[in-house]
Amino acid sequence: MTKDKKDSGKINTSNLLSHNDKPEAPCKTGFAFRYQGIIEKNIQQLKILNKHIYAASDKEKFYTEVINKGPNFSYFAVFNDISVGAVCTKQIGGKIHISLIHVLPAYRKLGVGTRLIEKAAEIAESNKIKVLTINVPVSDNDIANFITKMGFEKEEVTTKDQHEDADSYVYTKSLVPSQ
């Protein structure tokens, strides 16, 4: 999949009704994709998405944090006008950390995940940061494969993920200045 030209990082309004970015050119016919900033008014959709991954109880703290960070740090992936995935980021030190990235099972293998990573890279760029990090649970091979394909490198440091009480690896990706 080719990398499309990105906007200059200007993201306007937190109004739910307006698109945050211009709709991306569809990669195939009938596959309309765009991003939608996550704000207080639509956070419930994020909770519903998360029910799939985290069988554990919702951590309210996480959602409050997402709302506080605002629509410039967390996005839904909207596919044909339905939210099918999300990416939530926050800045830790000099790095952008992806605290959540998820796509509904029925909509995988369509390039949605890739788009979400691209978005995270965009966020990093607009904050003049060159490193992305993400925690992947030790047991989860699917995500590990996906992340590696995206150009992340594993660092052996294990750390407790904030969502699950299992150990996880930290993956980092340094961003080369884009053309």
Next chain:
Amino acid sequence: MTNVREPFATHYVQLFQSIVKFYETKNFKKALKAADEILAKYPAHSDTLAMKGLVIKATGKVEEGYNLVKEGLMNSKFSSGICWHVMGLMYRDDKNHEQAIKAYMNALRYDTQNIKIMNDLACMQMHVRDYKGLLQTRHKVLQLKPGMSGHWISYAVAQHMAGDRQKALVTIDGFISIGDLSNPYELSEVLLYKNSIIQEIGNPEGTLKHLKEIENKHRDPIYVLETRAKCELQLKRNQEAKQTYQALLQLNSENHAYHAGYQQACGLSNSTTSCNDDQIQSLLNHYDELLVQYPKSAVIKRIPLNFATGQEFKNRLDKFVRTYLSKTIPSLFSAIRSLYSDPSKVEMIQELFSSYESSLIDQGQLPNADSSQKDAPSTLLWTLTFMAHHHDKLSNHEKAMQYVNRAIEHTPTLIELYQLKAKLYKHVGAYGLAADQAELARQCDLADRHLNTKSVKYLLRADRVQEARIVFYNFAKDMEGNFNAHDMQCMWYENRLGESHLRLKKYGQALKQFHNVKDHIEEMVDDQFDFHQYSLRKLVLRSYVEMLRWEDKIKSIHFYVRAAKNAIRTYLSIIKSGDSCKETNKTAQDLLDLEENKKSQKPKKKKNEEGGEEEVLPKKPQDDFGELLMNVQDPLAQAEKFVLDLIKFANDDLQGHLLAIELYLTKRDYQNAIRSIVRARELDLENAELHYWTCRFAQEYGANKNEKDQEVVDPLMVTFMNGDLNKYNQDYIERNGKRYGAKVSVAKVMHLLEQDEQRVVSLIKDCGGASLEECLRGFEFGNEIGINLGEEMRREYPLADVFRV
């Protein structure tokens, strides 16, 4: 002027005129000062007293104002034109049009040439539809000043509304000959207005001729095309009509009225049953041609589905649906829904979508797909959603629920699914669960007003009133100033709130809401008062006449019809419940809620001219729980007003007539009851509820008739019943035995006639396959005679709240 007035020095004349000027520019303080100055010298001067009264009323002291004017009137021995005029103005501001008219008529007696008074009077006469008075007034104005062209038009409109259409045409011609016709848009309006009158008279040839005459002068080409098309159809000039409709379709290919006209012009009637195969084929050919011309038209793609049958239908349907699925358009079911009246089409729809479903699941694409490319997951999603809608329409409640749950598992973030689930729960009577789903949907997007409204509706249906109120006012936080449902004339909310109160036996509170709706309707008509003057000045004549006609039928709008029916039900319940309704009207919780709600509402503030703020006191006495309405002396008379409205404005509504029958029986007014029965029979002959009320009528009438009634009722009754009630009942069950609703009615009648109790019970227990409404009726009747049908009902509708108590 009259000689009762005292001689006036020039200084005071100027002062008096200054009062008028200050009043008109709203400088009330200065106006008062000037008035007081005059009164210091001439304390009994009637005109000044009247003006002072007017000014005082404008500052809020209503009673004082009226008193001053009355004083002025008395001082002038009731013969001062100005005093009467002021009186009229005050009544008009208070929307008391009848009194205002009387005052104005009096003013004219003493000030016979005052055109301003006459114009005001004419506006009011039009408002109350006093056509006779209106014609007189406008005629007088025209006679006094025939040089002003506006007077001719006003007279013409008066004649038109009063029904003298020919004379109106003559008057308009008079206007055209002398009037100022420099403004092309005004001229165009007048000419087209004239044309509309010719059309109303029923003269299509004349209309067409006139349209040709004014070809270069009119500025409304769409109206002209539409009128031409209608007239050509009436004259059966089908070729010309076809061309005109094609021109119209070019302007707007989605207008169903144009399509209906086009079909008629092609020689085909609109209803599918009266078309033979040849006609259908030619119609389909016509539409295929149209599609080539307008390839993006949704309507042109949809209309052939109404006519096509068999395999042709299936092919076209397939093509139609695939577009919707691949573009994931949510309104697919709404687009197809009107086809469900034809069972053969329903079967084909089911086959088609089942094939989609299996193909998508097995191969990941729709059947007979062109490429090997897999469809987006959303295609399967919307197919499942459609199936859920489909089964819901066919009342296969379990299957519908299965489909919706599968869809939710596939894509839990599609908000429409939760709304659909709420609807499914509603259809099986599980109103609490439905409200929960609606709330879930709303949470997904708190900025969406549609979801908010739906949630409020579902909460009210589940009788969760305080919750509904909080959700409703969510959108008010962002609005400036005071916002409440009443000021916003939010009739959908008031109707449903009232219905909830009615279910909970809070009759006073319910009545309050329904009367609110009635008030809003009357407000709407009153609010248009200024248009009487404005429209004539600006010569917006066709729209003005349309507005007047809309006002005449305003009580037929569905908000009012719903409120009227509910009000009648409430009054009847009050009568049945006697004194106990006073206790059930408000609960302790209601009182607490009221306190809380009052705190959250900010009091209204009104700025007066000094820039300070003062509170505006509510005009009507506060009646928070509708107790005044509930304790009214004669509830039957109140209810009858609503019944008369329904009969007049909603004559095609069966429920309205059934309520009328019930009311008139309670009132023992058999003549009106039989009239409603006759009308209801025209609407739906075999209706179960109607059967019950007819039998009850026959029984009560038989016991209580008198001679006067016999003259009116007997000739009507004999057309359907020969006096043997039992036989009538048995015949009915033979004709309609399969429907549970019919069984319930027959059982009720047998119970009335005190017949075989066992048969009654066995009839109402046999509720397999019944609809939810029928089950509710049966359950209610069971409770009346002491039989608990909970078990049988739960077999049919296990989730329904009402059967689980």
